[in-house]
Amino acid sequence: MPTPMALNLCTSPKWIGTTVFESGSSSKLLLGSSSSSSTSSTTSFSSSILSCKSVGLKSLSSRRKNGSVRVRSSLDTTGPTVTVGQVTEVNKDTFWPIVNAAGDKTVVLDMYTQWCGPCKVIAPKYKELSEKYLDVVFLKLDCNQDNKPLAKELGIKVVPTFKILKDNKVVKEVTGAKYDDLVAAIDVVRSS
Amino acid sequence: MTSQASTFAVSVSSAPSPLRRRGNFSVVRAQVEPSDKSIEIMRKFSEQYARKSGTYFCSDKGVTAVVIKGLADHKDSLGAPLCPCRHYDDKAAEAAQGFWNCPCVPMRERKECHCMLFLTPDNDFAGNEQTITLDEIKESTENM
Numbered sequence: 387m388p389t390p391m392a393l394n395l396c397t398s399p400k401w402i403g404t405t406v407f408e409s410g411s412s413s414k415l416l417l418g419s420s421s422s423s424s425t426s427s428t429t430s431f432s433s434s435i436l437s438c439k440s441v442g443l444k445s446l447s448s449r450r451k452n453g454s455v456r457v458r459s460s461l462d463t464t465g466p467t468v469t470v471g472q473v474t475e476v477n478k479d480t481f482w483p484i485v486n487a488a489g490d491k492t493v494v495l496d497m498y499t500q501w502c503g504p505c506k507v508i509a510p511k512y513k514e515l516s517e518k519y520l521d522v523v524f525l526k527l528d529c530n531q532d533n534k535p536l537a538k539e540l541g542i543k544v545v546p547t548f549k550i551l552k553d554n555k556v557v558k559e560v561t562g563a564k565y566d567d568l569v570a571a572i573d574v575v576r577s578s
Numbered sequence: 579m580t581s582q583a584s585t586f587a588v589s590v591s592s593a594p595s596p597l598r599r600r601g602n603f604s605v606v607r608a609q610v611e612p613s614d615k616s617i618e619i620m621r622k623f624s625e626q627y628a629r630k631s632g633t634y635f636c637s638d639k640g641v642t643a644v645v646i647k648g649l650a651d652h653k654d655s656l657g658a659p660l661c662p663c664r665h666y667d668d669k670a671a672e673a674a675q676g677f678w679n680c681p682c683v684p685m686r687e688r689k690e691c692h693c694m695l696f697l698t699p700d701n702d703f704a705g706n707e708q709t710i711t712l713d714e715i716k717e718s719t720e721n722m
Contacts, residue, residue, distance in 0.1 A: 500651075501662040502693070562692060
């Protein structure tokens with residue numbers, strides 16, 4: 387019976403992860419182009435990328451002629467998922483768990499409001515940054531009534547405000563839609 | 579069988595699939611729209627105040643539209659057009675106090691509008707218009 391393995395960290399999607407269950411042997415987790423299906427090599431991953439927790443793999447499978455079953459994984463993890471390569475919307479309940487799960491990675495939070503003009507201006511540039519800095523976790527928080535406790539906890543007056551966190555605490559802040567200042571601040575923190 | 583150790587990014591498709599959707603319901607967030615009446619009031623105010631102060635709207639009128647809607651939204655909920663580009667502990671108290679009611683004190687005293695609604699001609703983002711139509715507001719904010 388294969389041991390379930392969980393991916394707690396996922397990157398911006400470009401290709402599908404597949405698991406291959408070969409009949410009569412233990413399962414091997416192969417991640418890569420789905421075209422490289424017939425190789426039997428296994429690949430290990432750096433621990434900074436994967437951590438094992440529980441997982442349920444729900445997938446469609448098809449039986450191949452050679453007896454192995456190729457499944458297409460739609461990974462269904464328990465616990466917070468830390469995503470890089472894109473901007474993840476958070477709220478007052480999901481923010482700190484994601485920051486905790488990010489470990490020693492730099493985390494940037496865009497605190498915005500629904501009708502703030504400069505927030506709309508910087509949003510696409512923020513998204514581009516998230517696609518460029520794959521070692522940084524980019525989050526955004528709508529500072530509405532629901533999330534007010536978290537906004538108050540983090541502290542915000544000017545909208546937008548960017549908070550940069552490392553090791554579960556705020557280490558830097560950029561007030562206003564100042565792109566150059568934001569990039570400089572991220573560079574300082576991620577190289578510290 | 580060779581095994582290689584390598585470090586590379588793990589990628590998982592984010593394309594929605596029927597299986598994924600079953601368990602993961604996307605959050606439907608109610609995006610409240612300000613009233614047409616308040617939008618019109620704040621639109622007229624913005625045009626008038628830009629003329630009066632010698633400032634111009636952003637070259638990207640979408641920014642102007644969003645801020646006007648933000649002002650209208652606060653006018654609806656608080657009775658006063660509190661600046662939408664600030665966060666407040668007590669909005670009602672701030673609206674009553676008035677410092678951040680548009681036109682806010684920094685704007686009145688120093689023509690500083692960090693919302694990018696009223697821009698001095700030397701500002702890189704300033705356009706050359708002091709007018710915005712209701713249609714422009716609606717069209718540029720319809721996907722929000």
